[in-house]
Amino acid sequence: MKHSYLTLLILILLGTFSSKAQQDPQYTQYMYNTQVVNPAYAGNREALSFGLLYRTQWVNFGDGAPNTGTFTVNSPVGDNMGLGLSVVNDRIGPSIETNFNIDYSYSIRTSESAKLSFGLKAGLDILNVDFSKLNIYDGNDPYFSENNIDNKLQPQIGAGIYYNTEKFYAGLSVPNFLTTKHFDKNSIANTTIETTAAERMHYFLIAGYVFDLSDNLKFKPATLFKMVSGSPLQADVSANFLLYDKVTLGAAYRWSAAMSGLVGFQATDQIFIGFAYDYQTTDIEAYSDGSYEVMLRFELFNKPERVLTPRFF
Numbered sequence: 001m002k003h004s005y006l007t008l009l010i011l012i013l014l015g016t017f018s019s020k021a022q023q024d025p026q027y028t029q030y031m032y033n034t035q036v037v038n039p040a041y042a043g044n045r046e047a048l049s050f051g052l053l054y055r056t057q058w059v060n061f062g063d064g065a066p067n068t069g070t071f072t073v074n075s076p077v078g079d080n081m082g083l084g085l086s087v088v089n090d091r092i093g094p095s096i097e098t099n100f101n102i103d104y105s106y107s108i109r110t111s112e113s114a115k116l117s118f119g120l121k122a123g124l125d126i127l128n129v130d131f132s133k134l135n136i137y138d139g140n141d142p143y144f145s146e147n148n149i150d151n152k153l154q155p156q157i158g159a160g161i162y163y164n165t166e167k168f169y170a171g172l173s174v175p176n177f178l179t180t181k182h183f184d185k186n187s188i189a190n191t192t193i194e195t196t197a198a199e200r201m202h203y204f205l206i207a208g209y210v211f212d213l214s215d216n217l218k219f220k221p222a223t224l225f226k227m228v229s230g231s232p233l234q235a236d237v238s239a240n241f242l243l244y245d246k247v248t249l250g251a252a253y254r255w256s257a258a259m260s261g262l263v264g265f266q267a268t269d270q271i272f273i274g275f276a277y278d279y280q281t282t283d284i285e286a287y288s289d290g291s292y293e294v295m296l297r298f299e300l301f302n303k304p305e306r307v308l309t310p311r312f313f
Helices: 002-013 283-287 304-308
Strands: 048-056 067-077 081-092 095-109 115-129 149-164 168-174 202-209 211-214 217-228 234-243 247-254 258-266 271-280 291-300
Touching: 081 115, 095 149, 234 258, 247 271, 271 283
Parallel strands: none
Antiparallel strands: 048 067, 048 291, 067 081, 081 095, 095 115, 115 149, 149 168, 168 202, 202 217, 211 217, 217 234, 234 247, 247 258, 258 271, 271 291
């Protein structure tokens, strides 16, 4: 039964028979993974910063359930610029999609404690689809009789703006302006079927603030809104508490989708480890054991005073 539901879900997500939109990967720990969606964040942490995140979604749902891995690295360059690399590998069912992007930012000081950054993102998206992994009812179905999709390349160009002070941040971005199609009617021989599974523009709005509740306790609310044509607005709201600048405990809610718990540890001045668990509030939870994320951030500081004044986002 699980495999039947999974096959149906995969077909929907692949855009079969005129699907109108395709969502980018989602993250519960988006507040620690900003560079992937907003290139203006590159160099913003004022350190050589490496990030790894792995998400496995709908555990025990069946073969082909989504999982996503990301790698980021960025560093300030000179006084006003940042440069980085972001890699995202997203797998669901028969498809594997990987994109490689160079991220560039230029910052302007708007006050002694505030900065406005502008970013550009450019790279390649690589798509592979192995239709043999699907449980197809009719093996002669012309839709699946063609060869697999191997290393289909699509360019990516995106941009973003990011504003921050010591306690507040907000950003608006479009990671990819190009609305390219994955499939078209000419890819299926002797049929008039036209598929429109396409990369649509995704708009990301992020914001957060740090409240000092006491000398050793900080409250860090954050939010992310993701908008894409043809899909409902996705809204994520999180509330994290930072104890002694070392331990983070929090909860999050994804509108009409999931409730989450988050834990983070600042193991050393250079190393941060985060973990998140999602409980689905949809019918999918009856067929899975939730979703999990783990992330690691490692930083090398080129200014000793930077360690004494930690960044909270």
